Amino acid sequence: MKLRYFFAAALALGAALVQATDRTLVMIAGPVSHPPLMHEFKAGSMLLQKRLEAVPGLKTVLITNGWPTKLVDGKRVDDNAVFAGADAVFIYSDGGANHPAVQKDRLAVLGALVQKGVSVGMAHYAVEVLAEKGGAEWKEWIGGHYENSFSCNPIWDADYQTLPAHPITRGVKPFKTNDEWYFNMRFREGKAGVKDILVATPSDAVRDGPYVHPKGPYAHIQAAKGKPETMMWAVERADGGRGFGFTGGHFHRNWQNDDQRRLMLNAIVWLAKLEVPAGGIASASVSDAEIMQNLDEKKQSAPRPAPAAPAQKKAP
Numbered sequence: 545m546k547l548r549y550f551f552a553a554a555l556a557l558g559a560a561l562v563q564a565t566d567r568t569l570v571m572i573a574g575p576v577s578h579p580p581l582m583h584e585f586k587a588g589s590m591l592l593q594k595r596l597e598a599v600p601g602l603k604t605v606l607i608t609n610g611w612p613t614k615l616v617d618g619k620r621v622d623d624n625a626v627f628a629g630a631d632a633v634f635i636y637s638d639g640g641a642n643h644p645a646v647q648k649d650r651l652a653v654l655g656a657l658v659q660k661g662v663s664v665g666m667a668h669y670a671v672e673v674l675a676e677k678g679g680a681e682w683k684e685w686i687g688g689h690y691e692n693s694f695s696c697n698p699i700w701d702a703d704y705q706t707l708p709a710h711p712i713t714r715g716v717k718p719f720k721t722n723d724e725w726y727f728n729m730r731f732r733e734g735k736a737g738v739k740d741i742l743v744a745t746p747s748d749a750v751r752d753g754p755y756v757h758p759k760g761p762y763a764h765i766q767a768a769k770g771k772p773e774t775m776m777w778a779v780e781r782a783d784g785g786r787g788f789g790f791t792g793g794h795f796h797r798n799w800q801n802d803d804q805r806r807l808m809l810n811a812i813v814w815l816a817k818l819e820v821p822a823g824g825i826a827s828a829s830v831s832d833a834e835i836m837q838n839l840d841e842k843k844q845s846a847p848r849p850a851p852a853a854p855a856q857k858k859a860p
Contacts, residue, residue: 567631567816569596571606574637574644574670576840583669584796585636587838591799595809595827601818605630610637611644624653632663632786632816636793639672640692646678658685661784663815667808668793671726679730686787687738687779688731695728696765697756699794702744702775712741712778712788712811715824719803724756724794727773728765741788742776742807778811786815796839800830 573589586608593604607626614623627633633654637644645654658664664685672690673682682689690697703720707713727746731738748769753761778788788811792798799805809825 566601566603567818568603568605568629569632569634569812569816570627570630571604572611572633572635572637572644573606573608574635575610576842577638577669578794578842580839580842581796582794583638584839586840587835588793588796588799589636590838591830591834592805592808592812595805595825596812599813599818599825602813602816611647611650622648622650622653627653627657627662630657630662632665632812633657634665634667634812634815635670636667637670639666639669639690641674641677643670643673643678645670646673651678651681654685655681658781658785659783661781663786663817665786665788665790665811665815667790668724671729671789671791675730682789683730683732685781685785686789687777688729688735688789690726690791691730693758693762694730694764695726696753696760696762697724697726698746698750698753699724699756700746700750702742702746702792704742704744707742708740710739710741710778711814711820712776712807714810714820714822716803716807716810719801721792721798721801721804722795723792723798725775726791727775728768729774729777729789729791731774731777737779737781738774739778740774740776741778741811742790742792743772743774745770745772776807776811778814786817788815797835800832800835802827802829805830 571589571593573585577583589606593606596602596604612623612626613620635645666686673679675691679689701720701722702725705718707716751766751769753759776790780786806824806827809827810820813820813825
């Protein structure tokens with residue numbers, strides 16, 4: 545009798561654990577954008593998804609070419625059923641007025657998910673929305689956003705010499721990569737509830753510009769010379785959901801940097817409310833052959849050569 549109760553209890557516990565750990569992540573990769581090896585949203589998301597497949601309890605659904613859609617009577621309409629059962633949504637895409645999440649009624653769709661405690665993460669250009677269209681939501685959902693001509697977007701070598709204690713940084717060593725690292729975000733008032741993840745200090749030359757667009761420089765950015773800046777942050781919302789913003793990800797080859805890649809994998813797993821191991825998410829290195837897989841077809845030529853695969857910075 546006792547043995548029967550023991551097995552019944554064990555089965556119930558096992559079922560509870562499965563229910564508690566099975567999480568669904570919807571990944572949205574934006575449409576074709578920028579010259580080759582820049583804004584490779586599809587290839588970058590596929591590279592990350594491949595490594596997330598080994599995470600116990602995590603199911604990933606990857607949508608490429610922007611917001612999920614389907615054909616109905618010969619017309620393409622939004623397919624919001626994709627989000628049914630989602631625990632987290634991660635968007636790696638263009639932003640501003642062209643952000644896939646601010647078109648049509650999609651802010652309301654995301655908002656309904658957030659009210660249910662669904663977590664939301666944004667990478668690179670996807671952290672940018674218009675102040676009047678998405679700004680308030682981004683502050684609430686992920687803690688802040690890029691605002692045109694208030695924030696800036698120079699290409700520079702961000703040197704992350706120290707990292708805070710947080711599940712997102714587990715197993716990540718200090719690193720340095722050349723990227724279009726945005727800074728001077730429009731955060732919540734007083735930066736309430738915002739946890740800095742990546743912080744570095746731009747040089748005076750970086751602040752003096754030029755920036756990618758508009759070229760700048762901006763007087764308020766120059767006036768803050770010597771100030772450390774936040775390039776990645778995370779929040780835990782009152783509704784139970786989580787959020788993060790990551791401003792790098794412009795150059796596709798930077799996913800070959802073991803620490804930058806592990807940081808993003810950790811962030812996505814944390815976003816889905818799964819436990820990040822003490823050593824971070826295991827991640828196979830990315831070869832030169834793999835980095836060239838699944839690239840978008842782009843006709844234009846790159847105006848500048850893509851940076852070489854960044855060298856790994858050793859921990860002191």
